[in-house]
Amino acid sequence: MTGVAPTQLRIPYVIARAEEIAPQPLTFVRRPLGGLRLAYADERRGDRVNGVLRVRVLNNRRGAPQWRKLNTLRQWRCMVKLLCQVCGQAATDPAIGRTPWIMTDSAFRELPEDPTGGLTSAPPTCWACIPEALATCPQLRISSTVCTVARAEPAAVLADMFTPGPGHGALHTGEHNVEISLKDEVSIRRALATQLIVQVHDLQPAPLEFPLTDTDTVAS
Template sequence: MTAEAATEFRYPAVIAHEGEAVPQHLLFAGGPNGPRLRHARPRPGDWGHGVLRARQKANRLGRPIFPAVHTRRQWQYIDHGLCQVCTRPARDPESGRWWWLLSDDGRSAAQGYTNAPPTCQGCIPEAITQCPHLRKAAAVYTASSYQPYGVLANLYAPFDGLAIPVMEKVELTLSDPLCGQALATQLLVHLRDLQPEHSWGHGQ
């Protein structure tokens, strides 16, 4: 890669960086439905959609960790409909529909859900060009609306008040009782009225 090309490369804003990782100090404490996972030192914003969220710094320092995402940014971009690359609104002002760039593996489109925030129309070509996975299997869609339905999370079990890790990368619905034992790393959304944008082509 030339120096000029390197300066043009832009990692999506949703990507996590090495310098943003922090230890997760967790414990179980009493709640109305029994012990519930929480951070040892609670802060505003620990919870999202009723689920405890992983902590990270927000400095974007260090090497980008592709394809790992930054939990809070991923959550924010989905909740506010912002593009995961440039952070501008991803909703088409004319049609009112949301642009979504998905991996063309059949799973996301067929089942109508994803962990990816939307991608605005202007950033779609860049995202496809710069992501090796999307270059092989990219599909562009629009959705009339979307709704959070679950989380990707790591599960913990209580032991003398401590939190013991038991399982990683588990998909849970927001109503699952196991959410009380979960540390969410990504928000999952259901896309409504998903329509392919054939003008972009697939597998570009």
């Protein structure tokens, strides 16, 4: 990746920007029922969601795009409100009551207990933005399927992991992008969430067809 984007390329809604970095005054605090829990020294509303501490970022969309990084607030918002990760508008198609979603090999995992669902860390993409998303990301064209889902609910997070240090300090363990189930009450106490993972239900192939590659040939 050169870091230079084609001039025509829209910066997707979820992509982090250079001027959105915020201080992280992390500490460990003693819980009322015993044990330590990762916290902010000045914890405020919105820091803790679904019981997990969330990395602090600004939401101003200023500065150079950080193409490999997602803005945690906007990624989370897309997942909970089913907004398009490219344009930020509602992704659900009111005509069918379902949400279009590009499922990639790297961001989707099937669940043995849910044959028509699975887990994903990538937000949905609205119909209008799907052709652009597939055209501008070669990887998507190779290893993705355009689907629709009936509904989605928070299931897990990707997180950086911390351990108590001297005093009340919090030391990064060096673990990034660790998947922690929202039911894992023990690990969640040491996690700083960067992305929300949702469980999607009733996954179906999209009723539209998209070419996989420019060089596709039809077998005769």
